[in-house]
Amino acid sequence: MTDLHTVLTWLKSAHGILFVFSPSEEDRCCKIQRELLGDCEFMLRKHGLILAEIFEQSSGHIGIIQIDTEGCDYFRKQFRVDPGQFKVLLISKDQHIKLASDSFVSERELAIRLEVDAVLETEAAI
Helix, strand or coil: CCCHHHHHHHHHCCCEEEEEEEEECCHHHHHHHHHHHHHHHHHHHHHHHHEEECCCCCCCCEEEEEECCCHHHHHHHCCCCCCCCCCEEECCCCEEEEECCCCCCHHHHHHHHHHHHHHHHHHHEE
16 A cells, blocks of 8 residues: 555646545445446546545555555545545546536546536637
8 A cells, every 4th residue: 555645746746536435346336437437448548537436444546556444534534525425526637626426427427527628728728
């Protein structure tokens, strides 16, 4: 396991993070969300997003970095995720919440949000 300080430092360089908070890996919503995300892996990479699965009852991961239960507790508190709650959050590289859902998120919904943000970033750069 990597220490939390190292993870937080690394996250500052990410283009964005898709957090999936779940009571456990066996949670029904978590399983559905994982299946939906499996279909859009290319899109996540295209937009430079890191997938984070944060569990209440076990360790989780952010990208390929394993997060222990203490780290999972930290992120659940940071984003005000209640015990037993399933939640999906899309966090932009500037640490703003771009999408929040108490249910699983479809590939289409995620794609629309990412494309709108890409257009807005392009327009801001002009």
